[in-house]
Amino acid sequence: MRIILGIQEAHDASAALMVDGEIVAAAQEERFSGLKGDYGYPRQSIEFCLKQADLGASQIDEVVLATNLWNPVLTKIKRNANFKVSDWVAEQHKYWKPVLLENRQVSYYDLFKDRPDFHYDDTYPFDRLLSGYMDKEGMRQAREIRRTTVSMLLGIPLERVKTIMHEDCHTFYAYFGSPMRGRVLALTSEGIGDYSNGTVSEFSEEGRHELAHTRENHLGHIYQYITLLLGMKPNEHEYKVMGLAPYANKKELDKSYQVFARIQKVEGLNIVYDEKPPDLYFHFRDKLEGHRFDGIAGAVQKFVEVMLSEWITACVKATGLNRICFVGGVAQNIKACKRIAELDIVEDLYVCPAAGDTSVSIGACYYAMWKYLHAHRLSCEAIRPLDKIYLGPEFSDREVEAFLKRENVAAKFKTIPGVTSEDIARRLADGQILGRCAGRMEFGLRALGNRSILADPRRPEAVRKINAAIKFRDFWMPFTPSILAERTRDYIMNPKNLLSPFMTMAFDSTKLAQRDLIAALHPADLTVRPQILQEEQNPEYYAIIKAFERLTGVGGVLNTSFNLHGHPIVLGPKEALYTFENSELDALVLSNYIISR
Numbered sequence: 001m002r003i004i005l006g007i008q009e010a011h012d013a014s015a016a017l018m019v020d021g022e023i024v025a026a027a028q029e030e031r032f033s034g035l036k037g038d039y040g041y042p043r044q045s046i047e048f049c050l051k052q053a054d055l056g057a058s059q060i061d062e063v064v065l066a067t068n069l070w071n072p073v074l075t076k077i078k079r080n081a082n083f084k085v086s087d088w089v090a091e092q093h094k095y096w097k098p099v100l101l102e103n104r105q106v107s108y109y110d111l112f113k114d115r116p117d118f119h120y121d122d123t124y125p126f127d128r129l130l131s132g133y134m135d136k137e138g139m140r141q142a143r144e145i146r147r148t149t150v151s152m153l154l155g156i157p158l159e160r161v162k163t164i165m166h167e168d169c170h171t172f173y174a175y176f177g178s179p180m181r182g183r184v185l186a187l188t189s190e191g192i193g194d195y196s197n198g199t200v201s202e203f204s205e206e207g208r209h210e211l212a213h214t215r216e217n218h219l220g221h222i223y224q225y226i227t228l229l230l231g232m233k234p235n236e237h238e239y240k241v242m243g244l245a246p247y248a249n250k251k252e253l254d255k256s257y258q259v260f261a262r263i264q265k266v267e268g269l270n271i272v273y274d275e276k277p278p279d280l281y282f283h284f285r286d287k288l289e290g291h292r293f294d295g296i297a298g299a300v301q302k303f304v305e306v307m308l309s310e311w312i313t314a315c316v317k318a319t320g321l322n323r324i325c326f327v328g329g330v331a332q333n334i335k336a337c338k339r340i341a342e343l344d345i346v347e348d349l350y351v352c353p354a355a356g357d358t359s360v361s362i363g364a365c366y367y368a369m370w371k372y373l374h375a376h377r378l379s380c381e382a383i384r385p386l387d388k389i390y391l392g393p394e395f396s397d398r399e400v401e402a403f404l405k406r407e408n409v410a411a412k413f414k415t416i417p418g419v420t421s422e423d424i425a426r427r428l429a430d431g432q433i434l435g436r437c438a439g440r441m442e443f444g445l446r447a448l449g450n451r452s453i454l455a456d457p458r459r460p461e462a463v464r465k466i467n468a469a470i471k472f473r474d475f476w477m478p479f480t481p482s483i484l485a486e487r488t489r490d491y492i493m494n495p496k497n498l499l500s501p502f503m504t505m506a507f508d509s510t511k512l513a514q515r516d517l518i519a520a521l522h523p524a525d526l527t528v529r530p531q532i533l534q535e536e537q538n539p540e541y542y543a544i545i546k547a548f549e550r551l552t553g554v555g556g557v558l559n560t561s562f563n564l565h566g567h568p569i570v571l572g573p574k575e576a577l578y579t580f581e582n583s584e585l586d587a588l589v590l591s592n593y594i595i596s597r
Helices: 029-033 043-052 071-074 086-101 108-112 136-155 166-176 219-229 238-246 250-260 280-287 291-317 336-341 357-375 396-406 421-429 458-468 485-491 511-516 539-552 573-580
Strands: 003-008 014-019 023-027 062-066 162-163 184-189 198-204 207-216 264-267 271-272 325-328 348-350 414-416 432-439 451-455 482-483 507-509 531-533 554-561 587-590 593-596
Touching: 003 043, 003 357, 014 043, 014 357, 023 043, 023 108, 023 357, 029 043, 029 396, 062 136, 062 336, 071 108, 071 136, 086 108, 086 219, 086 280, 136 162, 162 166, 162 280, 162 357, 166 198, 166 207, 166 325, 184 250, 184 291, 198 271, 198 291, 207 238, 207 271, 219 238, 219 280, 238 291, 238 336, 250 291, 264 291, 291 336, 325 336, 336 348, 336 482, 357 554, 396 573, 396 587, 396 593, 421 451, 421 539, 421 593, 432 573, 451 458, 458 554, 482 485, 485 511, 485 531, 531 539, 539 554, 573 587
Parallel strands: 003 062, 062 162, 184 325, 325 348, 432 587, 482 531
Antiparallel strands: 003 014, 014 023, 184 198, 198 207, 264 271, 414 593, 432 451, 451 554, 482 554, 587 593
């Protein structure tokens, strides 16, 4: 038996456990800590993974830390997790402007080291590396500190703890996590890795053969800065910009698009600078002054779609490979993926769930297992694709019952045991909006039924209620459906039969979908980002949708993540009850209990 523990210690910290080529457990630290996008050593995620597999740390054959080089200052201050919009703006003015535009050195750590409202990482002894400018030598020293600290915390020999190239973590996840096998084109596009922010590789069971890479693919950075300039939080609210983009009218979109059009270009197999500005944030701030917010959102979305389409077309023509697995933060732009998939030159496109850095812990496991098998000349057939994403904790009926008694929930709410899929479906059909916390928690950014808010997708009024009274989020944001796999052709325009079990792809909707699922489509362009659900993937959730179909004739439900705005998706009964009590959900499903007002 080969046991591998993968760890992501930077932003969106996570842990994953692989046993004999199969990912058996994975979780993000934010679900346990409550700090969205949490940074640092994912202690509680690691403890969960080992407990789930009934293993001790001493049984681990290999611990793999995703990424060789990353900045310890950002982990110390937990930047993405702690920063508000005002902090991101301050970073531009107090650090990047002096460094990039005024040629002055500034200590990044000194700017943010004494904030009483911040959570700081206290796991790694990075103190001597925190002052001054962070260079590669400092990052190399940080790598050894990471290895020795993890070795000590887990109580295992140092030689069992290794680091893996960031780009390898991404691409091995993209390939081995997908159902694709044989020769494919593996592409990364992201903010920054160990040596690149864009790579092109030929991938097969024999491994990764890189054809090109660049540090000038700034699609992710540009989208991030536009998110900030629109008053939203970078590295978290890019999806809001994407949701806003379809509302732009042609006049405003075309006006703003001229600001983006000449920044980047495709050169060979890379996206590189065309007309390079001295700095991206201040360049766009000045050039977009007086432009409308919707035009800006529409323009940056069009820019990313155009650049990715041109890049991928060039890569397919150069390699002859038209089956693509795409990964990295930019791959989470579902509308760009829709445009790529529609290219005539592309035969197949697959995007694994949580394609950004959240999943590099899983990618590290895939790489380590592949390397072990390759070194011992063993078949890669033992490496299992990630066909299910329900990899987190679950809570038994007994645990839920004990929680309800301990919290005296029956004194405040009506509590009914033995809830059935028909009971839930009937409430949805009657217009109730439910939170469901049952079964194993999903890994990644999408709730896929087990930590979801559910509603009748025929009712547009459900959108207003969820936005205003439950999720407290922006009015323009669309919701998504979970649909039965056998109803795919009824609802989705998907001529290439692309797989979308994890809500990583967008599609045009059918006329029937525009009747049955109208509340779960984008209101402006009527596109859909579905979870296409096979019964074997989640029998309990499938049964709810099937029961709803028997009642209504509709083979899907509206599904959005079970959380309050700004909070992580709920972990278990405690977080689910808190969300229920602090929102206007009609009822809460906890395992086989239903709690209503």
